[in-house]
Amino acid sequence: MKMSSSSEEEFDYSDSEIDQYVEKPYEQLQSGFYKVKGPNGTLRCPFCAGKKKQDYKFKDLLQHASGVGKGSANRSAKQKANHLALAKYLENDLMDESDVVAPPISLKPTPEISEKDDLYVWPWVGIVMNIVVPEIGSREIGDNRYWLKRFSTFKPLEVTLLWNEDKRSANAIVKFNGDWGGFLDATKFEKMFVANHQSKAEWDVRNTNPGPNIYAWCARSEDYESEGSVGDHLRQVGNLRTIREIVQEADESRSSVVAHLSNKIDMTNETLNQLLYKYNEKSLSLTRMLEEKDRLANAFIEESRKMQRAARDNIRRILDEQEKMNYELEKKRRNIESWNKELNKREAVTERERMKLDEDRKKNEERNSSFQLASMEQKKADENVLRLVEEQKREKEAALKKILELEKQLDAKQKLEMEIVDLKGKLEVMKHLEDQNDEAVQKKMREMTEELDEKVETLAEGENLNAMLIRKERECNDELQGSHKALITGLKExxxxxxxxxxxxxxxxxxxxxxxxxxxxxxxxxxxxxxxxxxxxxxxxxxxxxxxxxxxxxxxxxxxxxxxxxxxxxxxxxxxxxxxxxxxxxxxxxxxxxxxxxxxxxxxxxxxxxxxxxxxxxxxxxxxxxxxxxxxxxxx
Incomplete structure (x- = not known):
């Protein structure tokens, strides 16, 4: 249904009426309908949701609101009134925020690090040295899966074996996750070998004669820059980074993401509020339409009853007039009969008088015969009128009953149409909030679309079936009424x-x-x-x-x-x-x-x-x- 242009969303004010319409948006700002403070303590303009800049200082936001409300020539009168209300709200209700600095964004605590800016290979990598495959015995030591299973406590992503020229010994590169959880796993990995005296320091001492043990540690700059297969592989899979650089980048990235998401949430909430307002307005309009429909239906029924009463009164008046005419006709007939009797009693003295009497007698007989025929025709007309009155009464009762049944069907149809309008409104809301990567939202929209199609199809089938049933019902009703009258007449006899x-x-x-x-x-x-x-x-x-x-x-x-x-x-x-x-x-x-x-x-x-x-x-x-x-x- 198309909304009226007089709704609040489309209404605008003239420049002379701006001061009169400041109070309403000011009250909405006080009640929290419009949000000025963001979740991270920043200030924003709720009436400029489409602008890129949404992080204001108190003075900048106050200057923006006052400038738009008083001196902006390209803004509408409604926008000016809204910004004047925002300036009033800032001066009266948020003056304490003028010197408050936005609190820092709370970040996830990082693991404890050393004060030295050690250069690590990132993503985090562990080095395992002196892997010797025995000639006799378990040969699975030379398989990557064996080392993944052995180091599973530290959650490695993969293990790469770098074989030496003799193909009997190898070194391994253990790759961990690139986040702080991966750093903690890599640190635990290194500490275990330090505790077992199999760290990098022991490897440097026993390099020439290491024995059967393996040695392991976290890869750092000296490993990254070393010669050989280990250094070459590290330079292929990672870069040298300090802990401080990684923490700083993570903080900056997280702050940017939080600010962006906060702004997006505020804009989405504002859009949702506007959609809910329009939805509620349409629902209210539909409710009013239904109430108006009920009022018109009641008025129609009342008018039908008035027409029936008027028809009964007219029929009664016609019957009274007919009875009066019958009485007058009967009176005239009696007068003619009396005149005829008097003429018969008279005796004609002369032939002329007798001829005259014969002529008068013939005229009187003709008149009497005409009156008798008229009386018979009047009686037949009276019987036809009574019969038509009875038939008209029964037809009106059947028609009124059918109207009530059709009104019930119309109510069911309109209820189904309201459900269809409601589903369409919900689909519009879901489209505005649609996230292309959210499978649940897309699935819900598909289900709602299928339900809408099913209801539309049900409505069309119901209308076709209703039309067919009405036609059949009329035919059957005509036949039943005729047979019902015949049965009652037969039983009376x-x-x-x-x-x-x-x-x-x-x-x-x-x-x-x-x-x-x-x-x-x-x-x-x-x-x-x-x-x-x-x-x-x-x-x-x-x-x-x-x-x-x-x-x-x-x-x-x-x-x-x-x-x-x-x-x-x-x-x-x-x-x-x-x-x-x-x-x-x-x-x-x-x-x-x-x-x-x-x-x-x-x-x-x-x-x-x-x-x-x-x-x-x-x-x-x-x-x-x-x-x-x-x-x-x-x-x-």
Whole structure:
């Protein structure tokens, strides 16, 4: 959804309104929404996140904020207001930082080193001298893997054997890791041989006659510059460096990396805050749209009810007018008949008078015949109007029910669309925070993309299926309505004793409990009058849509309606007339609430009296066929 241009991210102020809009960014700076102090104690401008320079001294940052806020011609009014708020924040809240020097970056402690600037071969290398392979016995001494396993305590990376000309003795170059852990391993390696009197000093003394022992030490400058295979190999694999140089380079590199990462984290946090703000704003807009949709739906339902009431009033008015016209027509017909009788009683004195009387009689008969035909046509028109009124009422009820079902489907569709919009928003956030080398982030984005595609496909399938089901439902509903009317008409024409399948007026109160209760309280003459009065009164209560003695109870996530036994009218009825009368009224209420909750008027339905439930069309058809066969057998 496209956001309105009046949102805070796109709103700008005129130069005359700058002072009025300084307070809001100032409060955001005080609350920590905008970060001024970096993690290493440096100061930065939160409103210039895209600039390369982000490490300011207090005076430089104050000068930058004041200059942009008051004198920069190429900045917008909003940027000026933000920088004026930053200058106010520095002067009021960070004045104590003006003389504070940024604390040094805490680095990982380096191993203890000698004060001498000894030159070591770097990456760290150990030298093993006087490796002699015996003629008889273990020949694995001449294998690199043997020495890797022997020196595994010191974690060497590799061991390279340099053979002498006799191929019976060799020297070895042991390569360690280039970090401080590798330096510690190399130092331990050298100390072990010093403790065993097999160090470089012993090798220098016994060089001519070393015996079978090996000698080892860390490679330094004299080894690097020596002649022979050892010196040549050292010059190929390493360089001479002092400990102090390595420490200084590591410190500089670490400081640069920390500063760069700190700046990148601040910029990323600021971008994330902006994205979260936009996301929350879009979510709020969607919520408002849904509320507006609900309001419009309720208004539509209310307007539909008003139109139905207006239609009923119009139909009632038309029927009243038709009744009035019928009355006047009947009155005129009676007047004509009386005139005809008077004409018949008169006797014509002359032939002319008799001819005149005959002519008048013929005219009166023609008029009477026309009035009778008009009366018959009026009766047919009245019957057609009543039939159309009933059909229109049923069609409106079915249409209203279908509208409510479609609104539920629309809510489900809009919920799915919101999930799709939400997934798209999350994907946009993930793209802004995407790290090309982070496999977990890429995997999460792929999963979210697959979920989004699946929901979009589900939405399309749901729409196609919904359209098809609506079409099928309309066709089936038309057929069912026709057959339902025919079945009710057919059952009305059948006469006989009470059977399992028949017609029941749902919502009609059973008279027997009232009659029995009145016979117990009143005399036989008065009991009949009281029973009729109470039945008529409670039938009006039951069909009154304003009285709704039900309560909603939710069980396992499903909301169901039950009779509210605490309803005042029902409590008084039970207390005054007893349990049987109370049950008769409750049964009528339940029938109306289940089968005609919107209209609350008595309806005729197919009924299975054996199972005390609504009969299916199949059961009604089967019953009619059996009745017809039975009637044929009786006639034959």
């Amino acid at each position: 059948l006469h006989g004793v009470r059977v399992n399948i028949g017609l029941k007026r749902l919502g009609d109160i059973d008279n027997k409990p009232f009659q029995e209760a009145c016979r117990q309280k009143f005399s036989p003459e008065e009991a009949q009058i009281q029973a009729s009065t109470q039945i008529s009164l409670w039938q009006s209560y039951v069909t009154d849509s304003k009285w709704h003695p039900f309560k909603v109870i939710e069980t396992k996530g499903i909301a169901e309606e039950f009779i509210d036994e605490e309803d005042e009218k029902l409590k008084n009825l039970k207390r005054e007339w007893g349990e049987a009368v109370y049950e008769a009224v409750v049964v009528a209420l339940k029938e109306l609430n289940e089968y005609n909750p919107s209209g609350r008027y008595v309806t005729t339905e197919l009924w299975n009296f054996k199972d005390n439930r609504k009969a299916t069309q199949k059961e009604a058809i089967s019953f009619i066929v059996k009745s017809c066969k039975s009637s044929k057998r009786k006639r034959t």
